[in-house]
Amino acid sequence: MPRIVPLQLLRCLRVLLDNNGGILSAVEVKRISGLMAKYSKKLVSKCVYVQILKSTKTELLGDFMAVGGWSLVYTWLNDAIRAMNWPLVQEILELLLLSPVDVNRLKINSAPILVKGLCKDGGNEGVRILAKRLVEQWLKIVTENTSMTIQGAAPHIAATTASQVPASVSGAGSASVPDSASSSDSTDSAGAPVTYTITSAANSSNSNSITIKWKPLLDNPDGGDETDSGTQSKDNEVEHLEKGSSATHLLADASLGKKSGLDDSSSAAEVKSGEDVDNKKHKSSKSDKSKRSEKEREKDRKKESSSHRSSSSSHKSSSSSSSSSSKSSSSKSSSSSSSSHRSSSDKYRDKDKARSSSGSSSSSKDRERSSGSSSSSSNKHKSSKSSSSSSSSSSSSSGSSSSKDRKSSSSTSSSSSSSRQDKDKDNKLMPPPAVAASNAAGTSPTASAKESDAQKPRSIPIMSRKASISIEIRRDTEKTATVKTYQSKFRSHGLTEEAPPPPSRKGLKKPTSSAVAASPALMAVPSSLKRPSPPPRDLSTDKKAKIDINNVAGHVERPGAAKLIAPKKIQTLVETNLFSDALAASIEPKKVVKRKRTSATSPTDKDAPLAPLKFYQDTLDESKSEEKSDDSSKENDDARSSSPGKDTDADDDDIPLKRVKEDIEQKVQKAKAAAGGEGGEAGNTSDNAEDLPEEPKKPGPGCGPDGPPGVLTLHRRKGPKKKLTWQSEEKLTQIRYFEVDRSERVNVMKQTFLEMKNMERFSERDALTIARRGFDDTMEPQMEWRPLLEVDNVPDHPNGNLSKQRQVQMDREATTLRALYFSPDMIPDSPAEAELEPHFAHDIPVIPMDDLTGNPDAVNDYSALAWPEPKKYAPSSGVGANISGSDMGFNDNMLTGLGAGPNLMQNPFDPFMGGMPAPTGMPPGPNMMPNQVPNGTPQIWQNQMGPVGGPPGVPPMMNGPGGPGMDMSNMNMNNMPPQNFMGNQFGSPVSPFGSGPPPGFNQYPPMMMNGPGPGPVMGPNGPVMGPNGPMMNGPPNGPMMNGPPNGMGPGLMMGGPRNNNNNNNRNKNNGGGIWRSGGNNFQENSGGNWRSAGSGPNRGGGGGNGNTGVCKQFMRGHCNMGKNCKYVHPQKKRL
């Protein structure tokens, strides 16, 4: 395509456009939107199209947006922002301001978000200003819709509007109508040339105002506009009621708003929350600066004072009502908004510039204001304006009753005084709007930020709610101003009829303005106090300036005011009564609101007539109270620093508290009653919020670590050292109980704890030894493997002849392979698991413990009978023929074995002899007898001695050496043992020859035979002898061992050889002979021992022999020493 020429494009579109350059009619809207969508890629096309749309009528523009224009304009805006084409963005924003918008349209795309972003990030100042205005406009629309849905006052509003319409119609037809028409015409003519020559925000704002005013003139015959304005005013009143309500009510409203599901409102809230964060950051930085140095603190205070001034001016704007006011407000708002980002000095410069710029276009009054260039002069103007505005508001709000009060309260009750007051009001109303409007725009962000800060602990939606409410306040004031001006100019009757509603609005707003007015004075006082030298000069200059201003204003305003007062008085007195009665009857809650307002304004009424000096004194009192509050806050800070809490925590706590206090003060200044209450509640909520975070912190530093309980306890101390200790005994102890039946045997071994402990210790030691050194395995085969021999006399074993599993297993093995493992590594750790079988739980037959048949022979009780005593070594069986050679060997063995006997025999006598005096042999004899009797079983002893006779037996024992005949009787008693003894002798020589064993084996049997041999011989007498019984084995062999070496008496020597000879002879002959010879040995040997016991040297020799004898423990079978044993083990000798 060739380059597009704007003029040619316009010629092509001329058919669709009207004379003004806008869309011709509704019919062409679709065609034009289609064309624009298709051919809007070029910048030239976009510019032409935007201008066409801006020239289009509002209704047609709405149709265009509905057809698809809204999306198209959004894409244009998005592209322009990306391209950083700020002039184009500005044009599009102007177009959006002209286009009608509703909530549904705002939801379609994210245009609101883009515009919101431009408020801060716009590359051009003009763009930012337009964006802010656009955001305000859209927020108003959104909030109106939400309020409409929430409130149910629609029928009341309709009724009130209906009543108003006929009154206005009846009152029409006055000379004021042509005046308004002429004024509107003049404004149009003035606006047109400005738009053509200069393209700036001011011009655009002028065009906006012109179009707004033009609409009501055109629509007056229909009456629809009037109804709309009425509804808007009613909504505003309802909103005021909301403001007065408590915080909880606001919360409820917020929740209702959420329920409505407005996406745009939620998105707006998010954006605002972001802004709040930025504001917080700025404030935190400011607080840091103030701490650093005093100079910075002064600067911060100046900024705060400037912000307060701006807020006061914003409230003043509510009273303004003129076309010029809009111009000045727009210009100054831009200057104030820009200055908010710069230093205080820059602010003053910008203000001067703004004034100069506004001066060029503003009326003569604005010029007079600009004459005052100094900051002090500006402050003076503001203070005077605030006082005048408060007085005017008080007069209007009180109505007839208030006017009466004034008359009585004032010193002079003449009409001249009242007329003077009225004149002052009229004069003062004119100047304030310019300054107020400019400041209002500047204060909007700070006001919203402050309110949001106060509400931080609650929730973000509430913050956004509050922010939106603040914006509504300013818009309401502007609209009310417009309405008042319009109606007042057009019809005097209409103004008189609508008098009641305006007073309520003024009452709400002006008290806040008066509070704000006080704040700058309060702020000024502390600064003056801190500076010792400058304060008096500043104060003196302020006072002089104020006095001059008051005088000048009075002189100038008096004549104009007189002219206007008379008609208003007459009209208000007549009609206000009727209207107020109607309002009271229809709406009750409004009454409550009014009462509050009157109470709030009453102190101002009193102050107004008072002298100016008293007014200043009141301000001084307030400043003192603030100082006290500051001191208390400082004390709190000191307490926190001294507290054991962390320093960082203290710092964090201080900042929010300061902010909260500042917010509270601001609220109090704005609205005494409602604001005060809200502030208190905010303080309470803030306190609660502070408590919550502190609670979790408190347990942290002072308490132990969290988590599961452990075995150890950490004792925290100041310093590097830490202490770890075991948990208390209770926590480390676990107790378990075991049930034991009473009949159950416990600790059968009867071992004490120590014994068990030692046993455990020894076994553990042995285990360790084995683990280290390994088994002391000395096992070795002692012979070669031979074919097995069967044992005789073995009964047949059934060998499971009734078993059925045998067959089952055989069948199973026939069908299952054998598990073969060719190496140990291949063997699995466990056999394969068995197949699961159904294990049904059934009642198991119980086997009773007792006989159920009741058979008396079922129990054989041997519990009273003791277990039989264990027997000794058993003699071998079998008897063999005697051989001379074997006799020789046997005799030698017997001599050796029997030799040990006498030693054992002598050992027990030694302790007896040692224990008793041994002067003679006879005394031991009687001692032995009583020992024998108690040691043995009397019955057994008597039985054994029965044949001979008890009494005769005893004497022979005492007279042993002299009774040979009695000896023979003893021999008879021992018949059986001797036979066994002799049998053993004959048995051993036969076995070696029969089996042909080696010589070593030949010795084994003889040793076994000799070992237990003596025992049986003395068996019957064992019990009688008691512990000495076993030792008596020695006597038979005593003389043989002792005879030759000792050289005993000839009697013994004679006995010895005889016995031996007898044994030899009888052995050859028969067993009987052997038995007799054995008896002889016993008798003589025992006698010999008794005799030898008398001699000392013999006894010593016997003891020595005993030490090298056979091991006693081994004989009993208890010896554990094994090879280490010092005594002889007969078995080993056999081996």
Place this chain on the structure above:
Amino acid sequence: MKIKLIDSVVRSFKVAKIFRENTDKINAIDFAPNGEHLISCSEDDQIVIYDCEKGTQSRTVNSKKYGVDLIHFTHANNTAIHSSTKVDDTIRYLSLHDNKYLRYFPGHTKKVISLCISPVEDTFLSGSLDKTLRLWDLRSPNCQGLMHLSGRPIAAYDPEGLIFAAGVNSESIKLYDLRSFDKGPFVTFKLNQEKECDWTGLKFSRDGKTILISTNGSVIRLVDAFHGTPLQTFTGYPNNKGIPIEASFSPDSQFIFSGSTDGRVHIWNADTGNKVSVLNGDHPGPVQCVQFNPKYMMLASACTNMAFWLPTSEEGL
């Protein structure tokens, strides 16, 4: 060619074979009724089977999951039952042919300390520290009979398989008829209660005339099987660790063999009560298991090592 067991023959036994198959104590051994095989189980969870004819080890399987104790041959070829030392106290029926468990017998809740097989049919008795004595059939995992008693329960079958004896609280022996055990014991022998030890085993002699009582002390008792008359007391072997040392009869019922903690085998004459001999095989540890082959002239003793003894004398001809 059969040889009679006499004192001289018993004294002539010597170690002919030593097996070091296990690394821990052997806790049970059992001869097959035909005397051709010996099975042993150890605390190292191994089951070893020996060929008595050849004097060699013929097979080894593991049961490391459940542990093995009180192993006994059953009447089928290559099958055995044993108690468990791990997981639970279930008795298990094992096929040595294919190394697979055939059946489990759950019921006991504590260690099984007594296990014996009927010499005639497929039933067996088990006693446990949970103070119950149970009668089982190899063909069913369900318990056939349950007896509650106090103390350590021990039991034994008589050689004809018609009667079983139960030892109660180390002080009485009750005899039951297997065909009518639901009527209670047909005779009860009340004996003098042991003061120093517990009864740990009961055994009938092959001729069915006497009952041998093993303990965890240093004493063994012999009681008449028909009247309960105390007959003999055998002592002289050390048991300073309180282990349940097993005492066994010779197949001709003449001699009683027992292990000890001194590594030797002690032998007594059952009729006279006299101690016949002490065989020293130099076992490195306590000898807990000693059994005589039910058919051949062969003795087996076990500590950690297994020893086979043969006689060196043939005077019994």
